[in-house]
Amino acid sequence: MxxxxxxxxxxxxxxxxxxxxxxxxxxxxxxxxxxxxxxxxxxxxxxxxxxxxxxxxxxxxxxxxxxxxxxxxxxxxxxxxxxxxxxxxxxxxxxxxxxxxxxxxxxxxxxxxxxxxxxxxxxxxxxxxxxxxxxxxxxxxxxxxxxxxxxxxGLIGGPGDTSGRSGYWPLRFAQGGPVLVPDVPGQPTQLIDVRDLAQWLVQVAEQRTAGVFNAVGETVPFSEHLAEAAAAAGVGEPDAPNSRVAESPLPRITVPATPQWLREQGVNEWSGPRSLPLWLEDPDWHGMNARSHARARSAGLRLRPLRQTLKDTLAWEEAAGVGRPRGAGLTPAEEHDLLARLADAASLLPEGS
Missing domain, CATH: 3.40.50.720 (NAD(P)-binding Rossmann-like Domain)
Structure with missing residues (x-):
């Protein structure tokens, strides 16, 4: 061709x-x-x-x-x-x-x-x-x-993702220590690997597959995405390689914070400076990460496991330099400060609350 x-x-x-x-x-x-x-x-x-x-x-x-x-x-x-x-x-x-x-x-x-x-x-x-x-x-x-x-x-991720949206979480887990996360375990996430999308685009051109298609990844809850990111970084729960972490609780090393508290501290959603990537509070946007890909799958779209995408993205992030500026996420100093504030706020709560 x-x-x-x-x-x-x-x-x-x-x-x-x-x-x-x-x-x-x-x-x-x-x-x-x-x-x-x-x-x-x-x-x-x-x-x-x-x-x-x-x-x-x-x-x-x-x-x-x-x-x-x-x-x-x-x-x-x-x-x-x-x-x-x-x-x-x-x-x-x-x-x-x-x-x-x-x-x-x-x-x-x-x-x-x-x-x-x-x-x-x-x-x-x-x-x-x-x-x-x-x-x-x-x-x-x-x-x-x-x-x-x-x-x-849909949201594209994988090696080369300079936005930081697909690389932040596996990199953060790989760096160790408590990880600040939004307490939104059921919020949907949906990520397609850039390599899977690219291969399918070529296939569509080869086979002259006409039509309109949603080219998106599997929809998984936020807690599962975090669990897969932790597993990709080698700090997740013992599990069969590349198996999905169904109904995952938040990984034990995470420190969840309520969306209201995060907003009060000036933490942004989704991407950009001082953000927690993939977090979307407004339910009017949750369907963006839960679209049907049935038509594309029937037309030959193949998706690799999310954990593999996150593992490969982590390798690319580490090769590109962990200290470089990123398009999404918290800096180490920002996260350290927020974790300290969260701990102080918890210490002021009445006992048993």
Missing amino acids: KLLILGGTAWLGHQTAVAALAAGHDVTCAARGSSGEPPAGADFLRVDRDADDGLAAAAGEQWDAVIDVSRQPGQVRRSVRDLRAAGGFYVFVSTGNVYAGQREFGQEEDAPLLAPLAADVMDSMESYGPAKVACEQAVAAGFGAGSHALVRA
Whole structure:
């Protein structure tokens, strides 16, 4: 297969190129090149997708399939226009943020969507969902039924995750000592390994698997995610290798704190500075981590065990340097301070409370 990847130098695009090369395909990565280099063995086409004729060189060739990871509607509208005759099948990587509601568990692909962004440029993350809806609409209109796939990815993790969302917990358990966690054991989490997603994107392109798909991981409670992270770090309870930790209590080395207390201390949810990753207090967003992947699984999506993803992510985090700044989590000093405050607060409670 002669495959054009619009991107291929940043995380998911790079992994997709790696997977396609491993499968023996002829791969070209079209990008500015500012996010890194394509993998060895891939051809590189330097393009500027913001220019009206930015894909002229790619449009002059024939491709069996195109994989696109853009979030900018203008870029996608131009690529659909220019590659309609040159690309046999178009795979667009979208997001679960396109859905109008994020509360419902088990949400399938026919759920209502947000209104599309009219502008060509998404100028802030607040417009991320509407921008991806606009991109989806451009692909569907340009390539038509049977000639495209819309892949709505969930939270992506694994080696190379610079956001810190998938690496924080296994790394923190590996560092030892009491671990501050939000006391939300039943909150759902859902993580797909970047390598599993990349391999499936290539498969979808190979087999011309048309349709709309939720590409998400297994839904597990927060307590189970923490237990798997601890096991990946070698500090979990004795267990069969890579078996799921069903109905897991919080690992013994954790120190749970109520969401209210954490908010009062200025601890943020989900990601970013001074945060506890994957914690989401608002139930209106819990369905974001509990979507159905039945359609994608039926179409060949394979998921490795969560523990393996977290173990490999831990290895990558340690190789990248444990002391470097991260996009999510608490610093050691922040966590030490919070644990001390929590202990002081507990000491002031009446005996027996």
